[in-house]
Amino acid sequence: MITSADVIDLRVPTSDQLLGSDPFHKQPDYSSAVLHLETDAGLRGVSVVFTVGAGTDWVCHGIRDLCQLIIGSDLQDFAAAPIDLYRRLIDHHQLRWLHDGVFRMAAGAVLNAMWDLWAKSLDKPLWKLLVDLEPEFVADCIDWRNIRDALSRDEAVAMLRARRSDVARRESEMNPRGPKAYCTAGWLGLSDDQILATIRKLQTQGFDSFKLKVGQDSDRDVQRIRFMRDAIGPSCNLMVDANQYWGLGEAKRHIERYRPYGLKWIEEPIARDDVLGYVELAETFADADFGFACGEQAASPVIFKQLLKSGAIKYCQIDAVRVAGVNDVMAIILMAAKFGVPVCPHGGGIALCNMIQHYGMWDQIAVAGHSDTQLVEYIDFLQEAVEHPVMTRDGCYVTPTAAGWGLEFLPTFIDQHRFPDGEVWKTRDPTRKGVAFEAVVAPK
């Protein structure tokens, strides 16, 4: 039984180093709304919602409210039918008015913490719990209402069923060498020298796939793409990420100049919800080497459905904490598999990589069932925050073995970074924290 819920506003002043910067998120303070659910059996379920500083308290407020619905509830009831809790949250007849964004993220936090508890109660990593589920059970976790025109329940079951005989072999192939990883080396705030040093360090660790942030200055971006391509050579994967900085026409003009550099993907060229814009871009650049990638900020499975069904994106970037938890992500990964689009999860933040590695495992063992086309984002910072840091070897994730998500934060890290009373924040300049922290240069 769930006996209590503790919600922690955890913020790290990463803006001091401009780590994670992009054209919109100029000075992010990587943060998390952390949920701890305790049970009478002595288990702790953990989940996070990643944020970039201000606003973490909004998400915490939401999670606290939702947790009232699960205190006193039974883990066994959840495990019998996770869709029931999904519906109680997402289809709550009053709360659903709040839509996606904070509401869906908060609901995802509650669901993900329950999945964590369930996996821990079986002493399995989350990916293993998912891999072991029967196809029908997976299908029953999903809200089909708005997506079945792209993928029906029966199709999903048939897809999973068809892979079943191969799952044991794939599982052993992916242990201990997990999903192939890639890194962002070209953060917006970094100099060429810093980028080069990052690439060289990553190469010694076996990485061959790198990403660069672009967006603001077309000439400078092309220079940086050329610089990155020269630095990594022709055979490595190079991707660029515009973080939605462009309008549609602008995107076309910028991207036209990217054709010669053998890019693998262009990530988030336009607004996260501009489905028809993505369709138009895909048509415009149908003959280019690169495909389009997005999803880290797609607000719901319905947006993914459209991007996948229309063929607009060639890489499906699930996020672990933007949509409503395992249940929504299962639906998205299954739709991607149907349309033959590789799932390349969005990582980084605080502990997102710790979560997405499980989705990569499930996808590559039990859904797509191969590892040829997928790249899972990997960012190495802030791993000092957790008990079970993400590990990579030879450019691949090392298969996680801790029970659940493996998201346990170190108590000292929490104490120091709790907002606003942790050591790191207590003495900080008030204009550099919370909503008062406005970036100096606002985007036009």
Add this chain to the structure above:
Amino acid sequence: MITSADVIDLRVPTSDQLLGSDPFHKQPDYSSAVLHLETDAGLRGVSVVFTVGAGTDWVCHGIRDLCQLIIGSDLQDFAAAPIDLYRRLIDHHQLRWLHDGVFRMAAGAVLNAMWDLWAKSLDKPLWKLLVDLEPEFVADCIDWRNIRDALSRDEAVAMLRARRSDVARRESEMNPRGPKAYCTAGWLGLSDDQILATIRKLQTQGFDSFKLKVGQDSDRDVQRIRFMRDAIGPSCNLMVDANQYWGLGEAKRHIERYRPYGLKWIEEPIARDDVLGYVELAETFADADFGFACGEQAASPVIFKQLLKSGAIKYCQIDAVRVAGVNDVMAIILMAAKFGVPVCPHGGGIALCNMIQHYGMWDQIAVAGHSDTQLVEYIDFLQEAVEHPVMTRDGCYVTPTAAGWGLEFLPTFIDQHRFPDGEVWKTRDPTRKGVAFEAVVAPK
């Protein structure tokens, strides 16, 4: 100068009467996050974010956070360039991670209260302030980044400029007879007799356009449509609203049966963000009498852009408090005008009608510049909450004359309905309020 902000969680137990019920929102308690901004000149700026009970506190939390950015700021600075505050909020480099939903609604509350103050400082109703703005000024209020592929700034200015010579004539035509109104008579929870009584009452008030909630039971819905059509005769407008209850395939099956009844529009047949689904529906029913309508839950101008540019919707249902205030709504109304789609605002809730009448006025005087095709939703309940109730005469809104939005709540109403400590809530069954209030029948 803005000296203080008070945010009030106001909830009305409308679930007792099932007023406002639909297939998803089974027992709504019409609510508002009410924002009061005070100035040193003694003005009070008011805005609301409509909600349906639980979750109002989420929005209040967000508005309180954002208001820290405007305390001490100058109304004149806002009035000089409203886009600056829009960007400070919507493009806040950390908060923007929170997306649409609660974040955009909260930002809209702040913007709308500032617009209210500005109009009050000029002693004009909001519609009059908007009508009097120069075309270039209107264009400068808008964030063009993600919509200029549908409508450019220059096109918008030219459209407004072209209407300029006719504005005085239109303004006098629309005073005191404002935009034509329509009503929902067929709430889901009501019996045929209750519906008939509602229609007859509305007809004596001059209404000739009525809406019916549908969604769950196809046979029953067709019966009710037929009942409504019989009750109002062939020449009145009849619309149906499914509140996103169907998936795409389901929607087609249901709607196919609606062809014979001369419906004007089918509202929200599918999910609010399923743009390609709307495109497919529009193609499927291209030869039907009815067109599709949506927008009351469209999360951003980008969603509207796609629905309008693709021709998927024939009626554009702006909401006054779902997107980021006057600035976003201006953009949407202008896009609708370019694509020849009538703007039929979503009303109801607490005081939404008080706000949308101003948009109807602006659209019909200065943008579309006519009143032939637009219907503005009107719902007559909860007008006892405000100092300046919305008035209708002969089926039209009576042009509002109070300064600003005219959104002043009566202090006694606020005292009684403040959540959770107002008289109405203090003694209420705990299972019937807040997140604990779960509807008995969950949708499947």
